[in-house]
Amino acid sequence: MTANLFTPYKLNDTLTLSNKILMAPLTRCMADDDLVPTQQVADYYARRAEAGLIISEATIIRPDGQGYPNTPGLYTPAQINGWRVVTDAVHKNGGKIFAQLWHTGRVAHPHFFGGGDVLSASAQAVEGTVPRMRELVYQTPKAASLEDIKQLVADYAQAAANAIDAGFDGVEIHGANGYLIDQFLHHDSNRRDDEYGQTPENMSRFALEVVDAVIARIGADRTGLRVSPGAYFNMAGDARDRAVFDYLLPALSQRQLAFLHAGIFDDSMQFDYLGGSVSAYIRSVYTGTLVGVGSYTAEAGSAAIDANKFDLLAIGRPFIANPDYVAKVRNGDELVPYAETMLAELI
Numbered sequence: 001m002t003a004n005l006f007t008p009y010k011l012n013d014t015l016t017l018s019n020k021i022l023m024a025p026l027t028r029c030m031a032d033d034d035l036v037p038t039q040q041v042a043d044y045y046a047r048r049a050e051a052g053l054i055i056s057e058a059t060i061i062r063p064d065g066q067g068y069p070n071t072p073g074l075y076t077p078a079q080i081n082g083w084r085v086v087t088d089a090v091h092k093n094g095g096k097i098f099a100q101l102w103h104t105g106r107v108a109h110p111h112f113f114g115g116g117d118v119l120s121a122s123a124q125a126v127e128g129t130v131p132r133m134r135e136l137v138y139q140t141p142k143a144a145s146l147e148d149i150k151q152l153v154a155d156y157a158q159a160a161a162n163a164i165d166a167g168f169d170g171v172e173i174h175g176a177n178g179y180l181i182d183q184f185l186h187h188d189s190n191r192r193d194d195e196y197g198q199t200p201e202n203m204s205r206f207a208l209e210v211v212d213a214v215i216a217r218i219g220a221d222r223t224g225l226r227v228s229p230g231a232y233f234n235m236a237g238d239a240r241d242r243a244v245f246d247y248l249l250p251a252l253s254q255r256q257l258a259f260l261h262a263g264i265f266d267d268s269m270q271f272d273y274l275g276g277s278v279s280a281y282i283r284s285v286y287t288g289t290l291v292g293v294g295s296y297t298a299e300a301g302s303a304a305i306d307a308n309k310f311d312l313l314a315i316g317r318p319f320i321a322n323p324d325y326v327a328k329v330r331n332g333d334e335l336v337p338y339a340e341t342m343l344a345e346l347i
């Protein structure tokens with residue numbers, strides 16, 4: 001009933017996945033205080049190497065991208081070396097792993113990087129506090145200057161090069177879930193009146209510049225992107241956002257990315273302004289490989305792939321609860337249900 005998940009999938013001439021199950025990126029806040037992944041982190045990923053592709057937990061491209069404690073980075077030699085231990089362990093077990101490249105934008109907090117500006121598209125704060133750190137109220141960000149934007153694009157490209165240095169098979173640019181790139185793509189957070197704001201073309205410009213800079217550095221065959229056309233996390237929805245993604249997604253179709261990955265917690269959510277679910281909307285305007293995600297069981301994901309709703313299935317929370325998720329599904333074994341208390345340790 002899930003047999004179609006267990007056939008190989010060719011992403012491009014460089015990469016073929018041994019099955020269609022991806023491990024979704026999952027922030028675990030378990031890097032050491034220099035934001036270096038530890039041996040426990042390597043062991044955690046190695047146990048999950050049977051996934052067709054692991055997408056790493058979101059990994060910050062530079063210090064001011066940090067919005068949660070002990071999230072790993074990819075900008076110091078020690079971090080690159082730490083990741084090399086992880087990628088070696090995954091490869092040794094026959095797996096493949098991409099690094100998810102992250103800058104949280106206005107969801108960053110200076111508490112984590114010793115003070116200084118929080119950057120975003122515009123000076124529009126997100127309401128609330130850092131999760132589980134209620135004393136850390138989100139700040140009003142500084143609207144990135146043209147100079148800041150240039151540097152950010154260069155820093156994404158450098159982090160991508162560092163990821164390849166660290167032995168990753170490629171990168172997924174985190175353009176989803178209300179973080180920096182997504183903040184340029186939604187009217188809630190982008191109020192700019194320069195060439196990065198107001199029109200779909202302008203609002204897509206930063207995302208496309210990052211994608212193009214990463215492609216120029218490591219190749220489109222090793223570059224994926226995650227996007228959230230439906231605002232649901234760290235972001236308010238706006239019907240005008242539809243036109244932005246109507247422009248962006250066909251522009252991305254031209255770029256021969258390894259894949260595009262939906263960013264959503266529950267793909268049964270319907271968005272009026274998208275005319276349905278996030279995956280159905282993306283499928284209608286994007287022609288390349290699409291990774292579906294969001295509260296899917298293996299059976300429901302397999303049926304969705306059968307119905308051509310997307311090409312690959314990413315699994316998040318069940319992979320936290322079941323390191324051997326792929327083997328269990330293949331054998332029809334019962335899964336351990338996910339519980340939030342499991343976030344306290346790496347099993």
Ligand code: FNR
Pocket residue numbers: 024025026027028056057058100174176177226263264265266293294295296314315316317318343
């Ligand atoms: C997430 N998710 C997430 N997404 C992302 O792009 N980068 C990340 O670092 C994280 N971190 C993260 C941590 C935890 C604890 C959860 C539960 C989720 C979202 C995740 O990739 C996925 O989209 C959702 O969990 C929905 O898939 P499942 O869990 O329903 O299969």
Ligand code: 8K6
Pocket residue numbers: 027058068232233265
């Ligand atoms: C990328 C950083 C993630 C930080 C940890 C997030 C943990 C969240 C776990 C709960 C999952 C449900 C959240 C649903 C959010 C959607 C709101 C409509």
